[in-house]
Amino acid sequence: MYVEFFAEIIERLGFSKYIQVAVHDAYTWSKTNPNEKWVKSSIKAYNNLKMKPYIIPILPGSAQSYLFTRKLKIPMISTGSGHGGRAHAPNEYITIDAIPKIAQYTAALIHQISLGFSHS
Numbered sequence: 001m002y003v004e005f006f007a008e009i010i011e012r013l014g015f016s017k018y019i020q021v022a023v024h025d026a027y028t029w030s031k032t033n034p035n036e037k038w039v040k041s042s043i044k045a046y047n048n049l050k051m052k053p054y055i056i057p058i059l060p061g062s063a064q065s066y067l068f069t070r071k072l073k074i075p076m077i078s079t080g081s082g083h084g085g086r087a088h089a090p091n092e093y094i095t096i097d098a099i100p101k102i103a104q105y106t107a108a109l110i111h112q113i114s115l116g117f118s119h120s
Contacts, residue, residue, distance in 0.1 A: 030065035031058045036075040038113075045108040051081055051101075062088070081105040 007021045032039060034057050046053040059065050059078065068076045082098025094102070 027061040027064055028066045028070070029058055029061050030063075030069040030076065032069055032075040032077060033057065036077075038075050038077050041112045042077050042079050042109060045105060045112040046081070048112070049081075049101075049104055049108050051105065053079075079105075079109070 003021055003023050007016075010016050010019050010021065034055050039055070039057075043053050043055075065076055065078070068074045080102055081104075082094060082101040084092070084094035084098060086092045
């Protein structure tokens with residue numbers, strides 16, 4: 001749908017002889033309910049470290065997450081702390097001060113999950 005819309009804009013602007021749109025691969029969206037126990041465990045781990053989580057329940061289709069959430073019906077979280085950018089690009093980065101935060105959060109999340117979901 002979006003590809004056709006984009007191609008129409010290219011045509012309307014007169015660039016179709018210069019630009020060809022081709023989709024080689026695409027993933028569909030993925031969603032996990034924010035009330036899932038996995039999400040709650042992740043939030044608890046953030047809170048235990050005095051960090052504020054940023055919850056985005058829908059992934060727009062930048063990875064194969066839909067295989068878990070839509071096909072297998074398994075909730076999935078993608079999480080991390082610290083600062084970074086340009087995910088999956090050649091110039092992807094994280095800041096040096098984020099590395100200890102990522103390690104601390106990962107340990108806190110594993111610990112929270114090991115306690116069991118009844119403590120979430």
